[in-house]
Amino acid sequence: MSYKIYKINEELKDFMPKEIIDLEEKATWGNPKRGVMDLPYTKELIEEHSLCAGCPESMALRYIIASLPNPEDTIIVNSTGCTSLVFPHIALHTVHSLFGNQNAVASGIKRVLEWRFPDKVKDVVVLAGDGATVDIGLDCTLQSFFRQEKITTICFDNEVYANTGGQESGLTVKGHVFKMAPKGKQWDKVPMWQLAIDSGCHYVARLTVSSPKRVEQVIKKAIYVAREVGPTYVHLYTPCILEIGLNSDDGLDEMRARDKERFAFFEYMTPQAEEVINRIKEEGLL
Amino acid sequence: MQATETILYNRAGQRVVSPDYLLFEAPRTKHFMTGSEAVKEAVKRASVDASVSYPITPQSEAAHLIGELWVEGYVGVYFRGESEFGVMSEIAGCAMAGARCITTTSGPGTLRAMENFPMWAGTRIPVQLVLMARGINSPLSIQPDNLEVSFLLDTGCMIWYAETAQDLFDMILAGFVVAEQPDVHVPLITVVDGFFVSHTREAVMLPPDDIALPPYNPYRAPMPVIDAEVPPGRFLRDPFVMKSNYISYATHASWQWEVRAAIERSRPYAKHYLRGLVEHFGDPEADLVFVACGTASAQAKEAVRLLEDEGIPARVVKLKTIRPFPIEELREAVKGAKYIFVPEFNVVGWLEREVRRYLYGHSNAEIIGAPRVAGGMTMPAEVIVKEVLKLTGKEVKHVI
Numbered sequence: 001m002s003y004k005i006y007k008i009n010e011e012l013k014d015f016m017p018k019e020i021i022d023l024e025e026k027a028t029w030g031n032p033k034r035g036v037m038d039l040p041y042t043k044e045l046i047e048e049h050s051l052c053a054g055c056p057e058s059m060a061l062r063y064i065i066a067s068l069p070n071p072e073d074t075i076i077v078n079s080t081g082c083t084s085l086v087f088p089h090i091a092l093h094t095v096h097s098l099f100g101n102q103n104a105v106a107s108g109i110k111r112v113l114e115w116r117f118p119d120k121v122k123d124v125v126v127l128a129g130d131g132a133t134v135d136i137g138l139d140c141t142l143q144s145f146f147r148q149e150k151i152t153t154i155c156f157d158n159e160v161y162a163n164t165g166g167q168e169s170g171l172t173v174k175g176h177v178f179k180m181a182p183k184g185k186q187w188d189k190v191p192m193w194q195l196a197i198d199s200g201c202h203y204v205a206r207l208t209v210s211s212p213k214r215v216e217q218v219i220k221k222a223i224y225v226a227r228e229v230g231p232t233y234v235h236l237y238t239p240c241i242l243e244i245g246l247n248s249d250d251g252l253d254e255m256r257a258r259d260k261e262r263f264a265f266f267e268y269m270t271p272q273a274e275e276v277i278n279r280i281k282e283e284g285l286l
Numbered sequence: 287m288q289a290t291e292t293i294l295y296n297r298a299g300q301r302v303v304s305p306d307y308l309l310f311e312a313p314r315t316k317h318f319m320t321g322s323e324a325v326k327e328a329v330k331r332a333s334v335d336a337s338v339s340y341p342i343t344p345q346s347e348a349a350h351l352i353g354e355l356w357v358e359g360y361v362g363v364y365f366r367g368e369s370e371f372g373v374m375s376e377i378a379g380c381a382m383a384g385a386r387c388i389t390t391t392s393g394p395g396t397l398r399a400m401e402n403f404p405m406w407a408g409t410r411i412p413v414q415l416v417l418m419a420r421g422i423n424s425p426l427s428i429q430p431d432n433l434e435v436s437f438l439l440d441t442g443c444m445i446w447y448a449e450t451a452q453d454l455f456d457m458i459l460a461g462f463v464v465a466e467q468p469d470v471h472v473p474l475i476t477v478v479d480g481f482f483v484s485h486t487r488e489a490v491m492l493p494p495d496d497i498a499l500p501p502y503n504p505y506r507a508p509m510p511v512i513d514a515e516v517p518p519g520r521f522l523r524d525p526f527v528m529k530s531n532y533i534s535y536a537t538h539a540s541w542q543w544e545v546r547a548a549i550e551r552s553r554p555y556a557k558h559y560l561r562g563l564v565e566h567f568g569d570p571e572a573d574l575v576f577v578a579c580g581t582a583s584a585q586a587k588e589a590v591r592l593l594e595d596e597g598i599p600a601r602v603v604k605l606k607t608i609r610p611f612p613i614e615e616l617r618e619a620v621k622g623a624k625y626i627f628v629p630e631f632n633v634v635g636w637l638e639r640e641v642r643r644y645l646y647g648h649s650n651a652e653i654i655g656a657p658r659v660a661g662g663m664t665m666p667a668e669v670i671v672k673e674v675l676k677l678t679g680k681e682v683k684h685v686i
Contacts, residue, residue: 005517073514077379093510093518095382097405101375104367108379112336113513115362116384122514140375143368 003029003072006091019047023091032069032285035220036212039066045091051082054248056255057156057238060209061086064127064154067216069223069285074123075113077106079132082163082240083156100137102126103144106151114150123152123223130157130171134192138170145199148230152222155192155233158240166243173262178243193266196233202273203232206266208255214265217286224280225273232273237263296333298360300498305463309456309559312493321483324451324490325390325416326351328458329361331493333501335385336363338376343428344480345390345418352388370395374402374415381411384504384511386462389413392480393420393427396434400441406473407442407545410509412465412502413473415443416458418480419580419631421661429662430480432580435608436636442545443473444552445609446560447579452490453606454478460559462499468506470552472545477608479631482581549610556607563612564619568601569594573624574674575651577616577641579605581665582629588667593674600674605637613644623651625677629670633660 006024008016026043028034034042045065051058061083068074071092078087080099087094097105106126113122133141133155141153160178161167168181170190177184193206203225205218215236222232239254241247246254259265269277280286294302303312308331319327325348329337337356339349356364363380367373370391381387391399396417406413421427422434438445446461448454457476465474478484504511510518557563565583568590576586583604593600603619605612620626626649628638638655645653656673659665 005515075383075512075514091518093512093514095379095512097375097378097409098401101371101402104372104375105379105382108336108338108363108376108381109383109512110379111363111365112380112383112385115335116513139368140372143372147365 019043027091029072034066034069035216036063036066045071046086047089047091049089050085052242052248054241054251056209056241056251057082057158058086059251060156060215060236060238061127063209063212063215064219065090067219068123068125069220070121070123073121074125075109077102077109077124077126079128079137081129081132081161082158083127083129085163100132101140102128102132102137103149103151103153104140107144107147107149110149110151121227123227125223126151126153128155129162130155130159131161131169134170134190142195142199145196145201145231145233148200150226150230152226152232152234154219154222155235156238157235158238158243159189160240160243162240162243166240189262193233193235197268201231201233202229202270204235204268206235206263208237208259208263210252210255210259218267220280220286221277224285225269225276228276229270229272296498296501297362298333298498300331300333300496302333302500303497305459305499305559308493308497308499309459312497314491314493317490317492318487319451319490320347320485320487321418321451321454321478322347322351322485324455325458326355327490327492327495328455329388330355330495331498332388332459332462333386333498334361334388335502336377336380336387337361338365338367338373338380338389340367340370340373340391340395342370342392342395344420344484345392345395345416348390348416348418348484352390370399371402374399374406377413378402378406378409378411381413382409382512384502384513386466386502387413388416388458390416390418392418393422393434397422397437400437403438403441403443403473408541410471410507410545410548411473412462412471414458414461414465415473415475416454417475417477418484419477420480427661430482431631431660431662432477432479433632433634433660435477436632436634438475439609439636442542442549443475443609444549444607445475445477446607447605448476448478448483449580449583449604451483451488454483455490455492457560459499460556462502463559464552464555466502467552467555468508470548470555471508472548472552477580479581553610556610560606562615563605563607563610564615565604565606566601566619567604569599570601572599572601573622574598574600574627575620575623575625576600576602576627576629576670577605577620577637578602578629579608579637580631582631585665585667586629586670589670589674592667592671596671596675596680598674598678608640611640611644616641616644617648620645620649620651623649626651626653627670627673628653628655629665630655630658631660631665633658
């Protein structure tokens, strides 16, 4: 892209809100070394958000958007759910089309952009919840992995359909009681990170968002590998504090507790992915 | 000073010509081919950027042939998706990223993909879907039947209906031109009857294949293309679902009205490139009129010839577009009509409903939703004649 697209017409500048002017002047464009450490000092590409106070998903979104190595040429595809509440507030090209088709839409976008702009790097990143990724959208998710689409898929796993009021999802833990599972979930949590590996992803990570710096590292690896090798998958635990009965300042403790058990940091990469990761480390981009 | 003329070529190396030249002026030669092959010939001359395919009878061959064009360099992106739901989402992604797109489907595939069609319209992408109509389940049928079209009428997509392979060829080319007009820019579903047209060989007049439509320019679109080359466009804006207030309701409602208004604005373009939204056949003075689309109109034309033998003057008004519906053209065409027959290839009579709706208060003719065949049955001209003779009380001679 040209940075001009974020430039405000001088004659209109007097009328523009401060946050839009800040986007031009204080956001981190054109710097692949940008990251979560910039958050306190630069203009974020998310203009506030409309999630619940203390929602870990809002943290995850801020860390991810702050870590994109190439935001000026990044397309974000999202789906229906709590995440869709945030996308209108992101200063990048974002798409919402249907519930569960995000990896299919992303596949089409990525292939056409590669064809239209063979000499440019355009990253396509999917951000969706566990219902969208693993239940209603599982077919599209896995098929995009099978086809080796060069996209990064990030799943916000809150283990429940939160936006519709707290129903059991495929990623709910067995035994947990939610709506539509009034006797407790009868079957195991779907090991989506393992399905991603078996389906051909070249880089897979599972983690909570308790450590911003670790989220940044994982996101950057996933995007660089997707750009050059093939599909990558990041599985983030972003608990719904509302649905599991926690206070708005409890999210971090909840994630830290899960860091020690079912969301212990897990990372997988193929040899080709490792090669890319080692190279970008040498280049100082990680 | 000497005038210079710039010759433009598309990415396949074909000379770019104006839509009018390609459709109306370029010399044509006669070829003998199926409807599926006519799809290939149209796509070959349409500077198509992307196509996504999925197997379902009877559209599979058309989709294979688009794949061959991809191998030959006439189509930029091509692959097989996982299901029609996936395919219609993938092709939406292709269109959002700025591609001229075409895909094909049939019957159950249409219904599998259904959620995508209003999304296409709401996203204002000019994707073209070639629909080779077939029966829908259950019970399982792969035979020609156009019931599926009734489900598509209110998706916010334009719907055109081709009668022959020639119609299909011309409509596909005209379709891109009309759908991509900045003040239209909505999807187009080009319908043709499966098997009757897709699998039947007929003479088709084709312009040369070294010329093609001007490539799609996504920067003329009314919505920002999702390519990070223009300021961000967001398909989900605050008011839509985010707030429960009157502004959000009004925004959603006006967006939907605008999609329908865009279809209305396609009329002058469609009239020009299709040479009218309706076609007339038979005795212009006849008070017995068949209103039909697709191969039902072909059969109705045969029936007109048979009725001539019976001494009954009749005529056909063939509808080329269903969305937009040729309201004024139809009202004008049936002035003086006493009987209007609507022969159809489905059990519900969706075209009869449309005809009744738009003629209500505008015609005193008796509207008869017959004959109606379905499930793969053919509609011999004699069956149509029989319906007419039943009405007139004449002896039925032609019917086997």
